[in-house]
Amino acid sequence: MPDYILAIDQGTTSTRAIVFDAKLNVKAVSQKEFKQYYPNSGWVEHDAEEIWASVLSTAKAAIKKAHIKPSEIRSIGITNQRETTVLWDRKSGKPIHKAIVWQDRRTADVCAKLKADGLEPLFTQRTGLVLDPYFSGTKIAWILDHVKGARKKAEAGDICFGTIDSFLIYRLTGGKVHATDATNASRTLLCNIHNGQWDDALLGHLNVPRAILPEIKNCADDFGVVDKSIFSAAIAIGGVAGDQHAALIGQACFKPGMLKSTYGTGCFAMLNTGENAVPSHNRLLTTIGYQLNGKRTYALEGAIFIAGAAVQWLRDGIKVVKSAQETSALAKAADDMQQVYLVPAFVGLGAPYWNADARGALFGLTRGTTNKELAKAALEAVCYQTRDLLEAMKKDWGTARSTVLRVDGGMSASDYTMQFLADILDAPVDRPKILETTALGAAYLAGLQAELLPPPEKFAKQWKREKQFKSKMKPALRDQKYAGWQDAVRKLLN
Secondary structure, three states, rough: OOOOOEEEEEEOOEHHHHOOOOOOEEHHHHEEEEOOOOOOOOOOEEEEHHHHHHHHHHHHHHHHHHHOHHHHHHEEEEEEEOEEEEEEOOOOEEEEEOOEEOOOOOOOOHHHHHHHOOOOHHHHHOOOOOOOOOOOHHHHOOOOOOOOHHHHHHHOOEEEEEEEHHHHHHOOOOOOOOOHHHHOOOOOOEEEOOOOOOOHHHHHOOOHHHHOOOEEEEEEEOEEEEEEHHHHOEEEEEEEEEHHHHHHHHHHOOOOOOOOEEOOEEEEEEEEEOOOOOOOOOOEEEEEEEEEOOEEEOOOOOOOOOHHHHHHHHHHHHOOOHHHHHHHHHHHHOOOOOOOOOOOOOOEEEOOEEEOOOEEEEEOOOOOHHHHHHHHHHHHHHHHHHHHHHHHHHHHHHOOOOOOEEEHHHHHHHHHHHHHHHHHHHOOOEEEEEOOOOHHHHHHHHHHHOOOOOOOHHHHOOOOOOEEEEEOOOOHHHHHHHHHHHHHHHHHHH
């Protein structure tokens, strides 16, 4: 029997394909960036066809690099940027509009109207989410209302909606399977997380026809078989989870109280709350952490929209650094007497503020401020925002719980950033040996479905720490720095 697993990690700025062996060792990696489209202020789009092309090219390249045949792959796992919305023609599989990305703010007015109509408590109670343009529901309605004839075709069942996972499954299976998993469904504003089903009342309020929706499945499930014409082998698709949920699984956070934070384009902290969907009173999200064998495990999540994207802005936007890698060295060389704060609200502020209209700002600039201080401010902003999330989680989950934070994603490779994170949280930060935890989680789900890998409790024993960061900062300095951050956010919001 074949015993390799292919993980497709479809992110916001790039697509990666990773081949794992049966012991989840990485055999080969291929990565490709793709274009970001900004047609209007606050709008962010992707071309779903470009994403599809990047998936095909990276998957084929990774298989080739691993020196294996496609027929030696037992199962495929997919993990994806969440909330990004694609609508496509059911017959041709072709998108009817560019994909609207999770960062996009064009439906802020629609969300404001729904709030004014008093509907946010209903949405929050059923979906665990807040009414914000971040989620898929209002994006779907926008496309249906702005593409000529789309709504009529949708009501007739001739249009499909999906997050990126659904679109890829549809294309990989040659249009035979239109499905998603419980984690991606839970991010649409359309799914009742308490019964795991699409909710007719919410569909009505958002004006989304039921006929366009995919089937909701477990994270480890039968998502069909790849059409033989694509990889010259009929490979099962056995695992699907949104990127943050896949990272929760990859970090083996299977026990209630375990916490992970992923530092990619954005930053997402997720706390396993077990069988209880804990309602948040501090503007966090209650979400399905993962679903296995029909059993839902819930999580509290704090979403920060801009993390690594702030470093990208330094590099590509204002061009004060040449590469993301040099920011740590610059930050170390920065003037400690300057306290520069970057509040990176480039696309609004996420949890726990949820302000779609906020925009980024720099505070504390002097004539002596250089690219060193800007690099430091960008890296530290991620840590301050993480503390905001953890403070809210403690209030919702109970302060007596211990907090060891497991970290992953591109920025977690920066020792400078992770040390400052431990300092500002006053808590240990654990970095695992495998930083590709999102792809690892997808691969694990695929292997679990294929009966190639052990159940969660045994998989958890394989998790290994590469380094632990412990706080070295004096309490008075920590309090002073965090108070300065809170003051900067306050000024921005006012």
